[in-house]
Amino acid sequence: MDAYGGYGLHGLSKQQNLFLMISQKNRYDFAHFEFIMRGLARLQERYPSQQDSISLSLHCEIADILNAYTKIVQQDTSLTGLSAYSAARPPHSEGLAICIASYLAHETNCGNINLRHLSSRKAVEAALMMQSTFPHINFRREVTVGHLLLDVDAPTGKWAKVIGGTEYLLSGILSEGRKRGMSYNQMAKLLCWNPAQRFSLPQKGDIAVGYDADLVLVDPNETFVVRASDSESQQGYTPFAGMELRGRVQSTFLRGQLIYDRHQIVGLPRGRYLRRSQP
The missing domain is CATH 3.20.20.140 (Metal-dependent hydrolases)
Structure with a gap:
Protein backbone atom coordinates (compact mmCIF):
# COMPACT_ATOMS: atom_id res chain seq x y z
CA MET A 1 0.00 0.00 0.00
CA THR A 144 15.46 -0.96 -6.02
CA VAL A 145 18.50 -1.25 -8.23
CA GLY A 146 17.65 2.19 -9.63
CA HIS A 147 17.89 3.80 -6.21
CA LEU A 148 21.29 2.16 -5.76
CA LEU A 149 22.76 3.12 -9.14
CA LEU A 150 21.08 6.36 -10.22
CA ASP A 151 20.65 9.90 -8.95
CA VAL A 152 19.33 13.25 -10.24
CA ASP A 153 22.34 13.55 -12.56
CA ALA A 154 21.53 10.35 -14.45
CA PRO A 155 22.32 10.90 -18.16
CA THR A 156 18.97 9.39 -19.15
CA GLY A 157 17.17 12.35 -17.53
CA LYS A 158 13.46 11.89 -16.91
CA TRP A 159 13.61 8.30 -18.15
CA ALA A 160 15.54 7.45 -14.99
CA LYS A 161 12.39 8.13 -12.94
CA VAL A 162 10.47 5.01 -13.99
CA ILE A 163 12.73 2.23 -12.80
CA GLY A 164 12.46 -0.68 -15.20
CA GLY A 165 15.46 -2.93 -15.48
CA THR A 166 15.31 -5.89 -13.13
CA GLU A 167 17.62 -7.66 -15.60
CA TYR A 168 20.43 -5.37 -14.44
CA LEU A 169 19.93 -6.04 -10.73
CA LEU A 170 22.60 -8.73 -10.43
CA SER A 171 25.19 -6.89 -12.50
CA GLY A 172 24.42 -3.64 -10.69
CA ILE A 173 24.94 -5.21 -7.27
CA LEU A 174 28.10 -6.94 -8.46
CA SER A 175 29.46 -3.69 -9.87
CA GLU A 176 28.78 -1.49 -6.86
CA GLY A 177 28.90 -4.15 -4.14
CA ARG A 178 32.46 -5.19 -4.92
CA LYS A 179 33.58 -1.56 -4.63
CA ARG A 180 32.21 -1.53 -1.08
CA GLY A 181 33.58 -4.86 0.10
CA MET A 182 30.36 -6.87 -0.22
CA SER A 183 30.97 -10.62 -0.41
CA TYR A 184 29.38 -12.87 -3.03
CA ASN A 185 27.62 -14.74 -0.23
CA GLN A 186 26.05 -11.51 1.00
CA MET A 187 24.93 -10.64 -2.52
CA ALA A 188 23.32 -14.07 -2.89
CA LYS A 189 21.52 -13.63 0.40
CA LEU A 190 20.16 -10.21 -0.57
CA LEU A 191 19.13 -11.19 -4.10
CA CYS A 192 18.01 -14.80 -3.64
CA TRP A 193 17.47 -16.05 -0.10
CA ASN A 194 15.80 -12.96 1.36
CA PRO A 195 13.25 -12.51 -1.49
CA ALA A 196 12.37 -16.21 -1.39
CA GLN A 197 11.71 -15.95 2.34
CA ARG A 198 9.84 -12.68 1.92
CA PHE A 199 7.42 -14.18 -0.63
CA SER A 200 7.08 -17.56 1.13
CA LEU A 201 8.70 -19.63 -1.61
CA PRO A 202 10.48 -22.32 0.42
CA GLN A 203 11.82 -24.12 -2.65
CA LYS A 204 13.70 -21.06 -3.88
CA GLY A 205 16.69 -19.00 -2.82
CA ASP A 206 19.38 -21.59 -2.07
CA ILE A 207 21.48 -24.35 -3.62
CA ALA A 208 20.63 -27.48 -1.67
CA VAL A 209 18.77 -30.79 -1.90
CA GLY A 210 15.05 -30.18 -2.26
CA TYR A 211 15.38 -26.71 -3.80
CA ASP A 212 14.62 -25.82 -7.40
CA ALA A 213 17.85 -25.77 -9.41
CA ASP A 214 17.56 -22.08 -10.36
CA LEU A 215 21.13 -21.10 -11.14
CA VAL A 216 22.93 -18.22 -12.80
CA LEU A 217 26.52 -18.39 -14.05
CA VAL A 218 28.23 -15.01 -14.03
CA ASP A 219 31.57 -13.78 -15.27
CA PRO A 220 32.42 -11.31 -12.48
CA ASN A 221 35.09 -9.60 -14.59
CA GLU A 222 33.28 -9.06 -17.89
CA THR A 223 32.10 -5.50 -18.41
CA PHE A 224 29.35 -4.29 -20.72
CA VAL A 225 27.57 -1.06 -21.60
CA VAL A 226 23.81 -1.06 -21.04
CA ARG A 227 21.79 -0.45 -24.20
CA ALA A 228 18.02 -0.62 -24.53
CA SER A 229 18.35 -2.36 -27.90
CA ASP A 230 20.01 -5.33 -26.19
CA SER A 231 17.16 -5.79 -23.71
CA GLU A 232 14.31 -8.28 -24.01
CA SER A 233 12.05 -5.83 -22.17
CA GLN A 234 9.13 -4.28 -24.05
CA GLN A 235 9.62 -1.01 -22.17
CA GLY A 236 11.55 0.44 -25.12
CA TYR A 237 14.18 2.20 -23.03
CA THR A 238 16.29 1.64 -19.95
CA PRO A 239 17.10 4.09 -17.13
CA PHE A 240 20.64 2.69 -17.12
CA ALA A 241 21.43 3.37 -20.78
CA GLY A 242 25.10 4.17 -21.28
CA MET A 243 26.23 2.81 -17.89
CA GLU A 244 29.13 0.37 -17.82
CA LEU A 245 28.46 -2.54 -15.48
CA ARG A 246 30.75 -5.35 -14.38
CA GLY A 247 29.60 -8.94 -13.97
CA ARG A 248 27.66 -10.28 -16.94
CA VAL A 249 25.31 -13.25 -16.84
CA GLN A 250 26.56 -16.05 -19.09
CA SER A 251 23.97 -18.78 -18.52
CA THR A 252 20.70 -19.17 -16.61
CA PHE A 253 19.06 -22.42 -15.50
CA LEU A 254 15.40 -22.66 -14.45
CA ARG A 255 14.64 -25.80 -12.43
CA GLY A 256 17.81 -27.30 -13.91
CA GLN A 257 16.92 -26.48 -17.53
CA LEU A 258 19.10 -24.10 -19.56
CA ILE A 259 16.96 -21.12 -20.61
CA TYR A 260 19.59 -18.45 -21.37
CA ASP A 261 23.03 -18.95 -22.86
CA ARG A 262 25.60 -16.66 -24.48
CA HIS A 263 23.26 -13.68 -24.37
CA GLN A 264 20.44 -15.55 -26.09
CA ILE A 265 17.16 -17.00 -24.78
CA VAL A 266 17.09 -20.76 -25.30
CA GLY A 267 13.92 -22.72 -26.07
CA LEU A 268 10.29 -21.95 -25.29
CA PRO A 269 9.01 -20.15 -22.15
CA ARG A 270 9.03 -22.47 -19.12
CA GLY A 271 7.88 -20.10 -16.39
CA ARG A 272 4.90 -20.96 -14.24
CA TYR A 273 2.92 -19.21 -11.54
CA LEU A 274 4.00 -20.08 -8.01
CA ARG A 275 1.54 -19.62 -5.20
CA ARG A 276 2.74 -18.52 -1.79
CA SER A 277 2.41 -20.89 1.13
CA GLN A 278 -1.22 -20.76 2.19
CA PRO A 279 -2.52 -20.43 5.79
Missing part, protein backbone atom coordinates in the same frame (compact mmCIF):
# COMPACT_ATOMS: atom_id res chain seq x y z
CA ASP A 2 1.13 3.55 -0.67
CA ALA A 3 1.08 5.94 2.26
CA TYR A 4 0.64 8.96 0.04
CA GLY A 5 -2.55 10.17 1.64
CA GLY A 6 -3.99 12.71 -0.78
CA TYR A 7 -0.94 12.62 -3.02
CA GLY A 8 0.48 10.14 -5.46
CA LEU A 9 0.43 9.05 -9.07
CA HIS A 10 -3.03 10.59 -9.40
CA GLY A 11 -1.40 14.02 -8.87
CA LEU A 12 -3.90 16.85 -8.82
CA SER A 13 -6.70 14.78 -10.32
CA LYS A 14 -10.18 15.47 -8.92
CA GLN A 15 -10.96 11.76 -9.38
CA GLN A 16 -8.49 10.45 -6.82
CA ASN A 17 -10.93 7.95 -5.34
CA LEU A 18 -11.57 6.47 -8.78
CA PHE A 19 -7.84 6.19 -9.42
CA LEU A 20 -7.23 4.58 -6.02
CA MET A 21 -10.28 2.30 -6.44
CA ILE A 22 -11.83 3.33 -3.12
CA SER A 23 -15.22 4.80 -2.33
CA GLN A 24 -15.87 8.49 -1.72
CA LYS A 25 -16.23 7.72 1.99
CA ASN A 26 -12.69 6.34 2.29
CA ARG A 27 -9.27 7.97 2.28
CA TYR A 28 -5.70 6.71 2.22
CA ASP A 29 -4.90 8.33 5.55
CA PHE A 30 -3.13 7.03 8.64
CA ALA A 31 -6.35 5.68 10.15
CA HIS A 32 -6.84 3.63 6.97
CA PHE A 33 -3.42 2.01 7.46
CA GLU A 34 -4.07 1.49 11.16
CA PHE A 35 -7.21 -0.51 10.48
CA ILE A 36 -5.45 -2.59 7.82
CA MET A 37 -2.66 -3.33 10.31
CA ARG A 38 -5.20 -4.40 12.90
CA GLY A 39 -6.73 -6.73 10.33
CA LEU A 40 -3.35 -8.29 9.58
CA ALA A 41 -2.66 -8.69 13.29
CA ARG A 42 -5.91 -10.66 13.59
CA LEU A 43 -4.84 -12.86 10.68
CA GLN A 44 -1.47 -13.51 12.30
CA GLU A 45 -3.23 -14.51 15.51
CA ARG A 46 -5.66 -16.74 13.64
CA TYR A 47 -2.93 -18.49 11.62
CA PRO A 48 0.10 -18.70 13.96
CA SER A 49 1.97 -21.12 11.68
CA GLN A 50 1.90 -18.49 8.92
CA GLN A 51 2.86 -15.45 10.97
CA ASP A 52 6.12 -14.92 9.12
CA SER A 53 4.43 -14.83 5.71
CA ILE A 54 1.61 -12.42 6.60
CA SER A 55 2.93 -8.88 6.18
CA LEU A 56 2.01 -5.39 5.04
CA SER A 57 4.05 -3.61 2.37
CA LEU A 58 4.20 0.18 2.62
CA HIS A 59 5.58 2.97 0.48
CA CYS A 60 6.15 5.77 2.98
CA GLU A 61 5.83 9.48 2.27
CA ILE A 62 3.81 12.27 3.91
CA ALA A 63 1.21 13.82 1.61
CA ASP A 64 1.15 17.21 3.36
CA ILE A 65 4.90 17.63 2.95
CA LEU A 66 4.84 16.54 -0.69
CA ASN A 67 2.05 18.99 -1.50
CA ALA A 68 3.82 21.88 0.21
CA TYR A 69 7.20 21.23 -1.41
CA THR A 70 5.63 20.70 -4.82
CA LYS A 71 4.19 24.22 -4.66
CA ILE A 72 7.63 25.59 -3.75
CA VAL A 73 9.27 23.79 -6.66
CA GLN A 74 6.62 24.97 -9.09
CA GLN A 75 7.61 28.55 -8.25
CA ASP A 76 11.35 27.91 -8.65
CA THR A 77 12.21 28.16 -12.34
CA SER A 78 15.81 27.10 -11.68
CA LEU A 79 14.73 23.52 -10.99
CA THR A 80 13.87 21.17 -13.83
CA GLY A 81 13.74 17.46 -14.56
CA LEU A 82 14.83 15.02 -11.91
CA SER A 83 16.23 17.79 -9.71
CA ALA A 84 12.78 19.36 -9.53
CA TYR A 85 11.10 16.02 -8.86
CA SER A 86 13.58 15.21 -6.10
CA ALA A 87 13.20 18.63 -4.47
CA ALA A 88 9.42 18.15 -4.40
CA ARG A 89 9.83 14.89 -2.46
CA PRO A 90 12.31 15.68 0.35
CA PRO A 91 13.91 12.72 2.17
CA HIS A 92 12.58 13.78 5.57
CA SER A 93 9.05 13.15 4.28
CA GLU A 94 10.00 9.54 3.71
CA GLY A 95 11.77 9.25 7.06
CA LEU A 96 8.86 10.75 8.99
CA ALA A 97 6.34 8.45 7.31
CA ILE A 98 8.47 5.43 8.23
CA CYS A 99 8.44 6.51 11.87
CA ILE A 100 4.66 6.93 11.87
CA ALA A 101 4.06 3.61 10.11
CA SER A 102 6.41 1.88 12.55
CA TYR A 103 4.62 3.27 15.59
CA LEU A 104 1.29 2.17 14.14
CA ALA A 105 2.72 -1.33 13.64
CA HIS A 106 3.72 -1.30 17.32
CA GLU A 107 0.33 0.04 18.40
CA THR A 108 -1.60 -2.57 16.40
CA ASN A 109 0.77 -5.48 17.05
CA CYS A 110 1.21 -5.96 13.30
CA GLY A 111 4.32 -8.13 13.38
CA ASN A 112 5.64 -7.90 9.82
CA ILE A 113 6.15 -4.64 7.96
CA ASN A 114 7.85 -4.38 4.56
CA LEU A 115 9.19 -0.86 3.88
CA ARG A 116 9.23 -0.68 0.10
CA HIS A 117 11.78 0.96 -2.21
CA LEU A 118 13.54 3.19 0.30
CA SER A 119 15.10 5.95 -1.76
CA SER A 120 17.30 8.00 0.58
CA ARG A 121 19.84 7.78 3.39
CA LYS A 122 17.35 9.42 5.76
CA ALA A 123 14.77 6.75 4.96
CA VAL A 124 17.22 3.92 5.63
CA GLU A 125 18.40 5.57 8.86
CA ALA A 126 14.79 5.99 10.00
CA ALA A 127 14.05 2.35 9.19
CA LEU A 128 17.05 1.15 11.20
CA MET A 129 16.16 3.45 14.08
CA MET A 130 12.62 2.06 14.17
CA GLN A 131 13.99 -1.48 14.19
CA SER A 132 15.97 -0.56 17.29
CA THR A 133 13.00 1.19 18.89
CA PHE A 134 10.52 -1.61 18.17
CA PRO A 135 12.63 -4.82 18.16
CA HIS A 136 9.51 -7.00 18.40
CA ILE A 137 8.39 -5.86 14.92
CA ASN A 138 9.93 -7.71 11.97
CA PHE A 139 10.85 -4.88 9.62
CA ARG A 140 11.90 -5.72 6.08
CA ARG A 141 13.70 -3.03 4.14
CA GLU A 142 13.65 -2.90 0.36
CA VAL A 143 15.42 -0.77 -2.24
Whole structure:
Protein backbone atom coordinates (compact mmCIF):
# COMPACT_ATOMS: atom_id res chain seq x y z
CA MET A 1 0.00 0.00 0.00
CA ASP A 2 1.13 3.55 -0.67
CA ALA A 3 1.08 5.94 2.26
CA TYR A 4 0.64 8.96 0.04
CA GLY A 5 -2.55 10.17 1.64
CA GLY A 6 -3.99 12.71 -0.78
CA TYR A 7 -0.94 12.62 -3.02
CA GLY A 8 0.48 10.14 -5.46
CA LEU A 9 0.43 9.05 -9.07
CA HIS A 10 -3.03 10.59 -9.40
CA GLY A 11 -1.40 14.02 -8.87
CA LEU A 12 -3.90 16.85 -8.82
CA SER A 13 -6.70 14.78 -10.32
CA LYS A 14 -10.18 15.47 -8.92
CA GLN A 15 -10.96 11.76 -9.38
CA GLN A 16 -8.49 10.45 -6.82
CA ASN A 17 -10.93 7.95 -5.34
CA LEU A 18 -11.57 6.47 -8.78
CA PHE A 19 -7.84 6.19 -9.42
CA LEU A 20 -7.23 4.58 -6.02
CA MET A 21 -10.28 2.30 -6.44
CA ILE A 22 -11.83 3.33 -3.12
CA SER A 23 -15.22 4.80 -2.33
CA GLN A 24 -15.87 8.49 -1.72
CA LYS A 25 -16.23 7.72 1.99
CA ASN A 26 -12.69 6.34 2.29
CA ARG A 27 -9.27 7.97 2.28
CA TYR A 28 -5.70 6.71 2.22
CA ASP A 29 -4.90 8.33 5.55
CA PHE A 30 -3.13 7.03 8.64
CA ALA A 31 -6.35 5.68 10.15
CA HIS A 32 -6.84 3.63 6.97
CA PHE A 33 -3.42 2.01 7.46
CA GLU A 34 -4.07 1.49 11.16
CA PHE A 35 -7.21 -0.51 10.48
CA ILE A 36 -5.45 -2.59 7.82
CA MET A 37 -2.66 -3.33 10.31
CA ARG A 38 -5.20 -4.40 12.90
CA GLY A 39 -6.73 -6.73 10.33
CA LEU A 40 -3.35 -8.29 9.58
CA ALA A 41 -2.66 -8.69 13.29
CA ARG A 42 -5.91 -10.66 13.59
CA LEU A 43 -4.84 -12.86 10.68
CA GLN A 44 -1.47 -13.51 12.30
CA GLU A 45 -3.23 -14.51 15.51
CA ARG A 46 -5.66 -16.74 13.64
CA TYR A 47 -2.93 -18.49 11.62
CA PRO A 48 0.10 -18.70 13.96
CA SER A 49 1.97 -21.12 11.68
CA GLN A 50 1.90 -18.49 8.92
CA GLN A 51 2.86 -15.45 10.97
CA ASP A 52 6.12 -14.92 9.12
CA SER A 53 4.43 -14.83 5.71
CA ILE A 54 1.61 -12.42 6.60
CA SER A 55 2.93 -8.88 6.18
CA LEU A 56 2.01 -5.39 5.04
CA SER A 57 4.05 -3.61 2.37
CA LEU A 58 4.20 0.18 2.62
CA HIS A 59 5.58 2.97 0.48
CA CYS A 60 6.15 5.77 2.98
CA GLU A 61 5.83 9.48 2.27
CA ILE A 62 3.81 12.27 3.91
CA ALA A 63 1.21 13.82 1.61
CA ASP A 64 1.15 17.21 3.36
CA ILE A 65 4.90 17.63 2.95
CA LEU A 66 4.84 16.54 -0.69
CA ASN A 67 2.05 18.99 -1.50
CA ALA A 68 3.82 21.88 0.21
CA TYR A 69 7.20 21.23 -1.41
CA THR A 70 5.63 20.70 -4.82
CA LYS A 71 4.19 24.22 -4.66
CA ILE A 72 7.63 25.59 -3.75
CA VAL A 73 9.27 23.79 -6.66
CA GLN A 74 6.62 24.97 -9.09
CA GLN A 75 7.61 28.55 -8.25
CA ASP A 76 11.35 27.91 -8.65
CA THR A 77 12.21 28.16 -12.34
CA SER A 78 15.81 27.10 -11.68
CA LEU A 79 14.73 23.52 -10.99
CA THR A 80 13.87 21.17 -13.83
CA GLY A 81 13.74 17.46 -14.56
CA LEU A 82 14.83 15.02 -11.91
CA SER A 83 16.23 17.79 -9.71
CA ALA A 84 12.78 19.36 -9.53
CA TYR A 85 11.10 16.02 -8.86
CA SER A 86 13.58 15.21 -6.10
CA ALA A 87 13.20 18.63 -4.47
CA ALA A 88 9.42 18.15 -4.40
CA ARG A 89 9.83 14.89 -2.46
CA PRO A 90 12.31 15.68 0.35
CA PRO A 91 13.91 12.72 2.17
CA HIS A 92 12.58 13.78 5.57
CA SER A 93 9.05 13.15 4.28
CA GLU A 94 10.00 9.54 3.71
CA GLY A 95 11.77 9.25 7.06
CA LEU A 96 8.86 10.75 8.99
CA ALA A 97 6.34 8.45 7.31
CA ILE A 98 8.47 5.43 8.23
CA CYS A 99 8.44 6.51 11.87
CA ILE A 100 4.66 6.93 11.87
CA ALA A 101 4.06 3.61 10.11
CA SER A 102 6.41 1.88 12.55
CA TYR A 103 4.62 3.27 15.59
CA LEU A 104 1.29 2.17 14.14
CA ALA A 105 2.72 -1.33 13.64
CA HIS A 106 3.72 -1.30 17.32
CA GLU A 107 0.33 0.04 18.40
CA THR A 108 -1.60 -2.57 16.40
CA ASN A 109 0.77 -5.48 17.05
CA CYS A 110 1.21 -5.96 13.30
CA GLY A 111 4.32 -8.13 13.38
CA ASN A 112 5.64 -7.90 9.82
CA ILE A 113 6.15 -4.64 7.96
CA ASN A 114 7.85 -4.38 4.56
CA LEU A 115 9.19 -0.86 3.88
CA ARG A 116 9.23 -0.68 0.10
CA HIS A 117 11.78 0.96 -2.21
CA LEU A 118 13.54 3.19 0.30
CA SER A 119 15.10 5.95 -1.76
CA SER A 120 17.30 8.00 0.58
CA ARG A 121 19.84 7.78 3.39
CA LYS A 122 17.35 9.42 5.76
CA ALA A 123 14.77 6.75 4.96
CA VAL A 124 17.22 3.92 5.63
CA GLU A 125 18.40 5.57 8.86
CA ALA A 126 14.79 5.99 10.00
CA ALA A 127 14.05 2.35 9.19
CA LEU A 128 17.05 1.15 11.20
CA MET A 129 16.16 3.45 14.08
CA MET A 130 12.62 2.06 14.17
CA GLN A 131 13.99 -1.48 14.19
CA SER A 132 15.97 -0.56 17.29
CA THR A 133 13.00 1.19 18.89
CA PHE A 134 10.52 -1.61 18.17
CA PRO A 135 12.63 -4.82 18.16
CA HIS A 136 9.51 -7.00 18.40
CA ILE A 137 8.39 -5.86 14.92
CA ASN A 138 9.93 -7.71 11.97
CA PHE A 139 10.85 -4.88 9.62
CA ARG A 140 11.90 -5.72 6.08
CA ARG A 141 13.70 -3.03 4.14
CA GLU A 142 13.65 -2.90 0.36
CA VAL A 143 15.42 -0.77 -2.24
CA THR A 144 15.46 -0.96 -6.02
CA VAL A 145 18.50 -1.25 -8.23
CA GLY A 146 17.65 2.19 -9.63
CA HIS A 147 17.89 3.80 -6.21
CA LEU A 148 21.29 2.16 -5.76
CA LEU A 149 22.76 3.12 -9.14
CA LEU A 150 21.08 6.36 -10.22
CA ASP A 151 20.65 9.90 -8.95
CA VAL A 152 19.33 13.25 -10.24
CA ASP A 153 22.34 13.55 -12.56
CA ALA A 154 21.53 10.35 -14.45
CA PRO A 155 22.32 10.90 -18.16
CA THR A 156 18.97 9.39 -19.15
CA GLY A 157 17.17 12.35 -17.53
CA LYS A 158 13.46 11.89 -16.91
CA TRP A 159 13.61 8.30 -18.15
CA ALA A 160 15.54 7.45 -14.99
CA LYS A 161 12.39 8.13 -12.94
CA VAL A 162 10.47 5.01 -13.99
CA ILE A 163 12.73 2.23 -12.80
CA GLY A 164 12.46 -0.68 -15.20
CA GLY A 165 15.46 -2.93 -15.48
CA THR A 166 15.31 -5.89 -13.13
CA GLU A 167 17.62 -7.66 -15.60
CA TYR A 168 20.43 -5.37 -14.44
CA LEU A 169 19.93 -6.04 -10.73
CA LEU A 170 22.60 -8.73 -10.43
CA SER A 171 25.19 -6.89 -12.50
CA GLY A 172 24.42 -3.64 -10.69
CA ILE A 173 24.94 -5.21 -7.27
CA LEU A 174 28.10 -6.94 -8.46
CA SER A 175 29.46 -3.69 -9.87
CA GLU A 176 28.78 -1.49 -6.86
CA GLY A 177 28.90 -4.15 -4.14
CA ARG A 178 32.46 -5.19 -4.92
CA LYS A 179 33.58 -1.56 -4.63
CA ARG A 180 32.21 -1.53 -1.08
CA GLY A 181 33.58 -4.86 0.10
CA MET A 182 30.36 -6.87 -0.22
CA SER A 183 30.97 -10.62 -0.41
CA TYR A 184 29.38 -12.87 -3.03
CA ASN A 185 27.62 -14.74 -0.23
CA GLN A 186 26.05 -11.51 1.00
CA MET A 187 24.93 -10.64 -2.52
CA ALA A 188 23.32 -14.07 -2.89
CA LYS A 189 21.52 -13.63 0.40
CA LEU A 190 20.16 -10.21 -0.57
CA LEU A 191 19.13 -11.19 -4.10
CA CYS A 192 18.01 -14.80 -3.64
CA TRP A 193 17.47 -16.05 -0.10
CA ASN A 194 15.80 -12.96 1.36
CA PRO A 195 13.25 -12.51 -1.49
CA ALA A 196 12.37 -16.21 -1.39
CA GLN A 197 11.71 -15.95 2.34
CA ARG A 198 9.84 -12.68 1.92
CA PHE A 199 7.42 -14.18 -0.63
CA SER A 200 7.08 -17.56 1.13
CA LEU A 201 8.70 -19.63 -1.61
CA PRO A 202 10.48 -22.32 0.42
CA GLN A 203 11.82 -24.12 -2.65
CA LYS A 204 13.70 -21.06 -3.88
CA GLY A 205 16.69 -19.00 -2.82
CA ASP A 206 19.38 -21.59 -2.07
CA ILE A 207 21.48 -24.35 -3.62
CA ALA A 208 20.63 -27.48 -1.67
CA VAL A 209 18.77 -30.79 -1.90
CA GLY A 210 15.05 -30.18 -2.26
CA TYR A 211 15.38 -26.71 -3.80
CA ASP A 212 14.62 -25.82 -7.40
CA ALA A 213 17.85 -25.77 -9.41
CA ASP A 214 17.56 -22.08 -10.36
CA LEU A 215 21.13 -21.10 -11.14
CA VAL A 216 22.93 -18.22 -12.80
CA LEU A 217 26.52 -18.39 -14.05
CA VAL A 218 28.23 -15.01 -14.03
CA ASP A 219 31.57 -13.78 -15.27
CA PRO A 220 32.42 -11.31 -12.48
CA ASN A 221 35.09 -9.60 -14.59
CA GLU A 222 33.28 -9.06 -17.89
CA THR A 223 32.10 -5.50 -18.41
CA PHE A 224 29.35 -4.29 -20.72
CA VAL A 225 27.57 -1.06 -21.60
CA VAL A 226 23.81 -1.06 -21.04
CA ARG A 227 21.79 -0.45 -24.20
CA ALA A 228 18.02 -0.62 -24.53
CA SER A 229 18.35 -2.36 -27.90
CA ASP A 230 20.01 -5.33 -26.19
CA SER A 231 17.16 -5.79 -23.71
CA GLU A 232 14.31 -8.28 -24.01
CA SER A 233 12.05 -5.83 -22.17
CA GLN A 234 9.13 -4.28 -24.05
CA GLN A 235 9.62 -1.01 -22.17
CA GLY A 236 11.55 0.44 -25.12
CA TYR A 237 14.18 2.20 -23.03
CA THR A 238 16.29 1.64 -19.95
CA PRO A 239 17.10 4.09 -17.13
CA PHE A 240 20.64 2.69 -17.12
CA ALA A 241 21.43 3.37 -20.78
CA GLY A 242 25.10 4.17 -21.28
CA MET A 243 26.23 2.81 -17.89
CA GLU A 244 29.13 0.37 -17.82
CA LEU A 245 28.46 -2.54 -15.48
CA ARG A 246 30.75 -5.35 -14.38
CA GLY A 247 29.60 -8.94 -13.97
CA ARG A 248 27.66 -10.28 -16.94
CA VAL A 249 25.31 -13.25 -16.84
CA GLN A 250 26.56 -16.05 -19.09
CA SER A 251 23.97 -18.78 -18.52
CA THR A 252 20.70 -19.17 -16.61
CA PHE A 253 19.06 -22.42 -15.50
CA LEU A 254 15.40 -22.66 -14.45
CA ARG A 255 14.64 -25.80 -12.43
CA GLY A 256 17.81 -27.30 -13.91
CA GLN A 257 16.92 -26.48 -17.53
CA LEU A 258 19.10 -24.10 -19.56
CA ILE A 259 16.96 -21.12 -20.61
CA TYR A 260 19.59 -18.45 -21.37
CA ASP A 261 23.03 -18.95 -22.86
CA ARG A 262 25.60 -16.66 -24.48
CA HIS A 263 23.26 -13.68 -24.37
CA GLN A 264 20.44 -15.55 -26.09
CA ILE A 265 17.16 -17.00 -24.78
CA VAL A 266 17.09 -20.76 -25.30
CA GLY A 267 13.92 -22.72 -26.07
CA LEU A 268 10.29 -21.95 -25.29
CA PRO A 269 9.01 -20.15 -22.15
CA ARG A 270 9.03 -22.47 -19.12
CA GLY A 271 7.88 -20.10 -16.39
CA ARG A 272 4.90 -20.96 -14.24
CA TYR A 273 2.92 -19.21 -11.54
CA LEU A 274 4.00 -20.08 -8.01
CA ARG A 275 1.54 -19.62 -5.20
CA ARG A 276 2.74 -18.52 -1.79
CA SER A 277 2.41 -20.89 1.13
CA GLN A 278 -1.22 -20.76 2.19
CA PRO A 279 -2.52 -20.43 5.79
